[in-house]
Amino acid sequence: MKNTQSENNLPEPTKAELEILQVLWEFGPSTVRFVNDKLNEQREVNYTSTLKQMQILTEKGILKRDESQMKHIYIPVEAEEKTKVQLLDRFVNTLYKGSASQLMMQLLGNEKTSKKEIEEIKRLLDSMD
Amino acid sequence: MKNTQSENNLPEPTKAELEILQVLWEFGPSTVRFVNDKLNEQREVNYTSTLKQMQILTEKGILKRDESQMKHIYIPVEAEEKTKVQLLDRFVNTLYKGSASQLMMQLLGNEKTSKKEIEEIKRLLDSMD
DNA sequence: TGTATCGTACGAAAAACATCGTACCTTTAG
DNA sequence: CTAAAGGTACGATGTTTTTCGTACGATACA
Numbered sequence: 001m002k003n004t005q006s007e008n009n010l011p012e013p014t015k016a017e018l019e020i021l022q023v024l025w026e027f028g029p030s031t032v033r034f035v036n037d038k039l040n041e042q043r044e045v046n047y048t049s050t051l052k053q054m055q056i057l058t059e060k061g062i063l064k065r066d067e068s069q070m071k072h073i074y075i076p077v078e079a080e081e082k083t084k085v086q087l088l089d090r091f092v093n094t095l096y097k098g099s100a101s102q103l104m105m106q107l108l109g110n111e112k113t114s115k116k117e118i119e120e121i122k123r124l125l126d127s128m129d
Numbered sequence: 130m131k132n133t134q135s136e137n138n139l140p141e142p143t144k145a146e147l148e149i150l151q152v153l154w155e156f157g158p159s160t161v162r163f164v165n166d167k168l169n170e171q172r173e174v175n176y177t178s179t180l181k182q183m184q185i186l187t188e189k190g191i192l193k194r195d196e197s198q199m200k201h202i203y204i205p206v207e208a209e210e211k212t213k214v215q216l217l218d219r220f221v222n223t224l225y226k227g228s229a230s231q232l233m234m235q236l237l238g239n240e241k242t243s244k245k246e247i248e249e250i251k252r253l254l255d256s257m258d
Numbered sequence: 259t260g261t262a263t264c265g266t267a268c269g270a271a272a273a274a275c276a277t278c279g280t281a282c283c284t285t286t287a288g
Numbered sequence: 289c290t291a292a293a294g295g296t297a298c299g300a301t302g303t304t305t306t307t308c309g310t311a312c313g314a315t316a317c318a
Contacts, residue, residue, distance in 0.1 A: 160265095161265085161266090162264085162265085176265095177266095177267095177268095180265090180266070180267085181267090181268085184266085184267080184268090196266095199264090199265060199266080200264090200265065200266095201265090201266080
């Protein structure tokens with residue numbers, strides 16, 4: 001089966017880019033300073049490195065920004081869900097030939113998926129229909 | 130600086146490396162020629178590029194090879210499942226803070242996940258316990 | 259037996275990613 | 289007014305990943 005990329009096709013975010021997106025998803029539109037501080041809670045990064053990444057992200061059309069103030073505010077162009085769905089879709093296609101149920105089985109067989117999680121999933125499915 | 134990975138934890142395969150693994154998973158132990166031909170059904174790659182990648186994979190300990198013949202036979206060190214579980218685990222952690230059920234919801238909300246898939250998953254869950 | 263074919267080895271170029279230093283502009287406090 | 293603090297821009301550099309050219313050994317066979 002052909003993988004027809006849908007019309008709005010943003011480039012795949014890289015690892016460093018994902019880190020930044022996560023901060024924006026969690027805390028909403030932010031300045032570079034804020035994002036950089038958050039990143040530095042996990043690992044050391046220079047301010048200008050984060051700045052550069054966010055500028056690149058903007059060039060790529062993954063972020064947009066409000067430049068009306070000196071402290072630019074960065075905002076993801078696509079909603080968190082949408083981006084994650086895209087990544088998930090790519091993941092399922094690459095590793096499981098698009099079969100969600102196969103991925104599921106792996107998930108369920110994984111010890112790290114707790115009983116609680118499994119119950120959660122069951123309830124979710126029952127409440128679907 | 131050196132990246133000391135713990136014994137059990139093989140380095141994350143890169144994109145190009147995954148392509149090769151997939152061929153080996155699907156068709157079993159193979160020669161470079163065979164893998165390269167398969168890859169070229171999808172995109173153009175030079176034979177020596179594939180060779181090099183497979184040599185690198187071997188250095189990294191992701192593949193091993195039988196050199197008893199001139200045409201070396203390459204074999205994944207870890208089983209397909211094990212590697213996939215690792216990748217999946219990483220994926221869930223990165224994008225869903227480790228919550229499998231959150232990932233599920235995304236999967237189920239995705240139009241590309243067919244009714245049939247969903248039925249499959251339900252049956253799977255019911256038959257678990 | 260020589261030459262075309264098919265294999266491996268490997269360095270190095272190319273491309274993609276990530277990080278940082280420096281220049282320079284604005285704002286703010288004294 | 290001026291210096292310090294804090295902001296953006298952006299080229300340069302470092303690193304990792306990917307691709308490829310070239311050298312050279314083994315094999316096949318006319």
